[in-house]
Amino acid sequence: MLGVEGLSRRFGGIYAVREVRLQVEQGELRGVLGPNGAGKSTLFHLIAGQLSPDSGSVRLRGEAIDRLGPARRAEAGIAIVYQNDRIFRGMTLRENVMVGAHSRASHGFFAAALRTPRFRKEERELAATADAVLDEVGLGGQADQLADSLPLGQQRSLQLARALAAAPSVLLLDEPASGLRTGERQRFAATLQKLRSRGVAILWIEHDVRLVTSLADRITVLDLGSVLAEGTPSEIRAHPGVIAAYLGGPEEALD
Numbered sequence: 115m116l117g118v119e120g121l122s123r124r125f126g127g128i129y130a131v132r133e134v135r136l137q138v139e140q141g142e143l144r145g146v147l148g149p150n151g152a153g154k155s156t157l158f159h160l161i162a163g164q165l166s167p168d169s170g171s172v173r174l175r176g177e178a179i180d181r182l183g184p185a186r187r188a189e190a191g192i193a194i195v196y197q198n199d200r201i202f203r204g205m206t207l208r209e210n211v212m213v214g215a216h217s218r219a220s221h222g223f224f225a226a227a228l229r230t231p232r233f234r235k236e237e238r239e240l241a242a243t244a245d246a247v248l249d250e251v252g253l254g255g256q257a258d259q260l261a262d263s264l265p266l267g268q269q270r271s272l273q274l275a276r277a278l279a280a281a282p283s284v285l286l287l288d289e290p291a292s293g294l295r296t297g298e299r300q301r302f303a304a305t306l307q308k309l310r311s312r313g314v315a316i317l318w319i320e321h322d323v324r325l326v327t328s329l330a331d332r333i334t335v336l337d338l339g340s341v342l343a344e345g346t347p348s349e350i351r352a353h354p355g356v357i358a359a360y361l362g363g364p365e366e367a368l369d
């Protein structure tokens with residue numbers, strides 16, 4: 115589904131991402147680990163198109179997408195969820211999901227202003243999609259509730275629902291569970307696990323090594339911009355390079 119070949123990006127002569135090679139299958143939950151500054155966020159920005167690489171290539175379903183900007187990549191099926199994505203207060207959860215989906219709907223400004231029949235039909239379809247994705251992330255009963263007082267764990271689920279409304283093929287999540295309490299983290303992670311059955315390829319940057327190694331199908335470990343290790347959770351735990359680089363083993367040190 116997603117292929118990254120020899121991807122490199124430097125800032126001021128220093129490699130943030132160096133010769134990264136990565137293949138993520140449809141329906142795979144891929145954990146991405148690495149200490150601060152390892153290049154995780156930069157890799158995501160290169161995949162989503164917010165940054166251009168110095169060299170290398172990104173492929174979606176086998177096709178190079180290097181010439182597409184971020185908006186075109188989003189249309190092509192790459193969604194990225196940031197920790198600090200805005201939630202709109204004073205709007206319901208359904209409206210929060212629809213705001214994102216609106217920019218992709220085909221109607222123009224005049225159709226919306228005049229509330230033409232076609233606009234109203236699209237509006238109904240968007241609402242139905244919003245309800246379906248809210249259901250999928252465990253917020254099904256709360257579509258009409260205002261987003262204002264949503265606990266942090268549910269805010270993250272709402273951000274996830276918003277990304278899912280675009281029916282992405284690839285979902286990039288930059289530390290979506292940070293700041294959540296243990297129970298919330300478990301619930302959020304279980305939702306991610308469930309999404310695999312949708313066939314989405316998920317790349318999940320996560321600091322909680324225990325959580326990743328218990329849920330991911332495969333894990334990529336980045337260090338100083340390069341892939342230090344790649345494999346199943348048990349392979350990663352036993353990987354000599356990972357253990358050597360992070361004294362005391364990944365549990366303690368991979369932060």
Ligand SMILES: Nc1ncnc2c1ncn2[C@@H]1O[C@H](COP(=O)(O)OP(=O)(O)O)[C@@H](O)[C@H]1O
Nearest residue numbers: 125129130148149150151152153154155156157
């Ligand atoms: N826009 C930028 N300008 C300069 N240096 C950057 C920029 N973005 C990232 N870096 C540097 O690239 C390296 C990787 O950063 P980043 O991708 O944010 O790592 P991570 O997400 O793994 O913590 C760091 O050394 C960081 O300082």
Ligand SMILES: [Mg+2]
Nearest residue numbers: 154155156288
């Ligand atoms: Mg980061």
